[in-house]
Amino acid sequence: MQTDERYEDLTALFEAQDEALQNEVFVEQVMKPIRRRSRWRAPLLFGAGGIGFGAALSQIGGVWDAVKAQTPTSFEADLSVSLEALPTAQLAVDTQSIWLIAAGLMVISCAVLVMTERA
Amino acid sequence: MGQPVTSDLDLARDAASGKEAAFEALVRRYQGAVRGLCRRLTSHAAEADDVAQAAFLMAWRKIGSYRGGSFKSWICTIAYREFLQARRRKKIEVEFDENTHILAFDTSAARLPEQLDLDRALKTLPENQRICVVLCVATGMSHSETSAATGFPLGTVKSHVNRGVAALRKQLAAESVA
Numbered sequence: 001m002q003t004d005e006r007y008e009d010l011t012a013l014f015e016a017q018d019e020a021l022q023n024e025v026f027v028e029q030v031m032k033p034i035r036r037r038s039r040w041r042a043p044l045l046f047g048a049g050g051i052g053f054g055a056a057l058s059q060i061g062g063v064w065d066a067v068k069a070q071t072p073t074s075f076e077a078d079l080s081v082s083l084e085a086l087p088t089a090q091l092a093v094d095t096q097s098i099w100l101i102a103a104g105l106m107v108i109s110c111a112v113l114v115m116t117e118r119a
Numbered sequence: 120m121g122q123p124v125t126s127d128l129d130l131a132r133d134a135a136s137g138k139e140a141a142f143e144a145l146v147r148r149y150q151g152a153v154r155g156l157c158r159r160l161t162s163h164a165a166e167a168d169d170v171a172q173a174a175f176l177m178a179w180r181k182i183g184s185y186r187g188g189s190f191k192s193w194i195c196t197i198a199y200r201e202f203l204q205a206r207r208r209k210k211i212e213v214e215f216d217e218n219t220h221i222l223a224f225d226t227s228a229a230r231l232p233e234q235l236d237l238d239r240a241l242k243t244l245p246e247n248q249r250i251c252v253v254l255c256v257a258t259g260m261s262h263s264e265t266s267a268a269t270g271f272p273l274g275t276v277k278s279h280v281n282r283g284v285a286a287l288r289k290q291l292a293a294e295s296v297a
Contacts, residue, residue, distance in 0.1 A: 013237050014256065021151045029168075031139065
C-alpha cells in the first residue's frame, strides 16, 4: 500500500475504533435476509425447473400425436387423415406453441432470478 | 498451531457458490471496517449501520465479481457507493451536525475542547477531504483506488489526503497538549 507508512499512526487509531465495532448482532442482521432469500430460492428454482420439465415431457406426447396423425399408412388412410386429422394437427401446434412460450418464460424467469442473485 | 486462516479469495469463491457460512465469515472479518467507514461518512450511527448492511447485501449479490486483491478495498468501495445512494435517497447530512458537533466548530475558543477525539477532528475537515482521508487512511485504500471509487482525479485525492492528515495531526496534537 503506497500510503500506509506515512499514515501509520492515524491508521492505527482508526483500526482500534473499528475493532471496537465488532458485533455479532450486526452479523446476524446482515445474514438474516440472505438466509431467508436462500430458503425460497432453491425451492422456487427447482419448482420452476420441474414445471419446465413437465412441460417438455408433455410436449413429447403432443409431437408424437402430430407425427402419427400426419404419417400416411395407405392412400385411403392418408385421405382420411388429411380430412379428419388436420384440425387436430393444427390444435396440437397451437398447444405446442403455448407450452413452448410457457417453458421459455420459465427459463427466462430462472435466468433473471439467478442473475439478480449473483451478479 | 491454530487453524490456518482461510483467505478472503477462498471465502469469496465459496460465497459465490452459495455458501452462506463463507460470506458470514467475511462479514465478521470486515464489519468493523465497513461500519467504521459508514459512521465516519454519515455521522449517524443508525443510518451508518443501515448503509453498512446495504453494502454487505450488495456484496453478497456481487460476490462473483470479486477477482482477488484487497477485499477490504472492494467492500469499502461498495460501502462508499451505497453511502452515496443513501445520501441521494434520504438526503443524509454529511455536513456537520450542528447539534452534536458544535464543540468541534468552536475554533474561535482559546483552546480546543477536551472532548475532541479523532472522530470530531475528522468532522472538522471539508467533506471531500474527509472522504479521501477516510478511504485512504482509515480503510487503507490506495490513492488510485480512492480515485477510482470517488471519481476525483488522482492528484486531487493526494492533495486532499495530505491536507486532511496534516489537519488531523494538528488537532490531535492540540488535544493531547490540552
